[in-house]
Amino acid sequence: MRIGLSRAEYARRRQAVLDLMREKEFGAFVFFNSTNIFYLTGFAFIPTERPIALILSADGRKTIFVPRLEEEHAREFDEIDDVQCYPEYPGKTHPMNLLAEILVKMGAAKTTVGADADGYSSPQGYRGPKLSEALSPGKMEVVRDFISELRAIKSPEEIALIRESARWGNLAHALLQEYSLPGRTEDEISMRASMEATIAMLRTLGDSLPRGSSTRTGAHAGFRGQVGPNSALPHAVSINAVLKTGDVLVTGATANVAGYSSELERTMFVGEPNAVQRKFFTLMKQAQEIAFEAIRPGRRCSEVDDAVREFFEKEKLWDYWRHHTGHALGLLGHEAPFFDTGDDTIIRPGMVFSVEPGLYVPGVGGFRHSDTVVVTEDGIDFITYYPRKLDKLICGVK
């Protein structure tokens, strides 16, 4: 078994950039975004205050610009032709000026240079000139969203990785459910389930995973603070709550497989749910099913959210509305486009989305399932497959 992307897949991605470059007459394209660099080369690194950039030349050559400490690491990647180092950040000469020198040496500064951003940015203490300043009088043009638009349509190889992610997210979630017993703390349950699923994943996939393909390989399942009444906060953070009989739980599970992830979330109950909890669970599940039905290639993303919003209107549920219906995902947990009333992107085959309308009832709890689906020629296929029905989501009952 081999897990990962073919060299043809990387070549196809870069060809799309090269086509854009020809159209725009760019002599080179500079990528600063670490996800974009990973997408085009498979080079996974820890982003810090030290700038890293990928230069794609018009002749297809891939040059990576890294601090000295990444030189040997970058050389391990087949999809990189040339590694150019600067000593260190901040250093005696600012790395952005050294990058500009390389572009001048390549002859790219005689043309317009494309870039995914006008320079590097990092919250970790980086300061520096814009690339346009460092390159002046050379010309530069920012084309910000080109790669994220490419990334929105997943290839069969990418979908296979997201499906592999879902297998291990599913295992982590099954363990999470098994360990969700009254008296236990959320962090302990989450850490045990995540660790055991990760060990199983690494033992199973072993060397078939591409070496060093992600900075965060492994499976994870948890509650992130959505335990009991606190589950009414859609983006709670962990409070290390102790589970009690009667609690509503909102979970999340995923796994990182060669850089790709899936999203699985379930509403569960510690012991038998009461009538109010059952009511909101049923409504949430109906809302999700309306969303599944609404996703069709050729429709707009907004139509999916609008269908769910109609249901909120009809059932008088606005008091419990907190967010839109879903988002794309793949290399990042959240990606554009969004199932949002304001997003008119056309849904296309190969797009991968979370589907997760939620109801949040103060004092009672949150109700949200999230499933990952891939758009097909005529509807959707499910990528996540954990049980969705209430009677399968009661914890602590054999």
Added chain:
Amino acid sequence: MRIGLSRAEYARRRQAVLDLMREKEFGAFVFFNSTNIFYLTGFAFIPTERPIALILSADGRKTIFVPRLEEEHAREFDEIDDVQCYPEYPGKTHPMNLLAEILVKMGAAKTTVGADADGYSSPQGYRGPKLSEALSPGKMEVVRDFISELRAIKSPEEIALIRESARWGNLAHALLQEYSLPGRTEDEISMRASMEATIAMLRTLGDSLPRGSSTRTGAHAGFRGQVGPNSALPHAVSINAVLKTGDVLVTGATANVAGYSSELERTMFVGEPNAVQRKFFTLMKQAQEIAFEAIRPGRRCSEVDDAVREFFEKEKLWDYWRHHTGHALGLLGHEAPFFDTGDDTIIRPGMVFSVEPGLYVPGVGGFRHSDTVVVTEDGIDFITYYPRKLDKLICGVK
């Protein structure tokens, strides 16, 4: 026992911003950076494609601008006076335009508005206008690094949190060393040590930790791929290596306590090290001690790195040099300033740094200790306290 920051600490931080605002005649200051918002209010949230901004008015009022899904969450924080919501991103009206409307309503648009960035940014599918565009014809001025400069000098309360972090990083590291036996995989060792230290930390600190004060509470220790010859890559990523007798290990341990972290790294050996390994260990330890001696308030950060570089020169070690001597840390793992030959920032009491010159020998391994120190009136105090001597860092030998 109570762990966390006093309200006076938050007030002091905001007063520094208010002083700047008075000087620059700003009617309001807008913060988009999530670390800056946490620093000024204690509000820890999961940053996504949905913009979040803190508005500090000239009269000291703190207004947070959040998507609907964060409304109840934001209301839990005492340091926030007012919560203003937008429905969702992208939504029918772009949130940046709604934020501009709020600033106009506040009267701030009649003055110049300060901001830590000209609008929101996120890799997770966010697109939008600059704040200056949304606010036009109102005036705006970006003051990018003001808060990171404030953050560079830690208060006694902050240093206490970093010391608390070091206790739990130390425990995680002790467990990591205990579990580092031949035949085990790095991820399994790391996950077990991290889980057990986190459980101990949460049971010990319990409710004395401020509720929801971080999105990543807990202790961690691991190798991040720096096992055996692969340890010669300073920023390796995990390859789930199996530990073997004779391996050099480079470790890292920390814990997140109310948002603050420390940094502890050690060079260890699986079984008795050979003569070459001992030689490089000794040189690395000498380089670190030279750095400790060089850190004095009033000197420049560059002088610390220059002292270490002199040692590299004298001992002819340049082939093994990969990075500068250290960095500040606190709310983020890497912060400015840096112990780097190009950073002439004056060292001041209250600054907290990692001290971690390293030697990286291809085919042999990496040699790096990292300790966290705080600058005092006349030198440094150690925050990390794990043994540094070789005979204490041999794994699998009783």
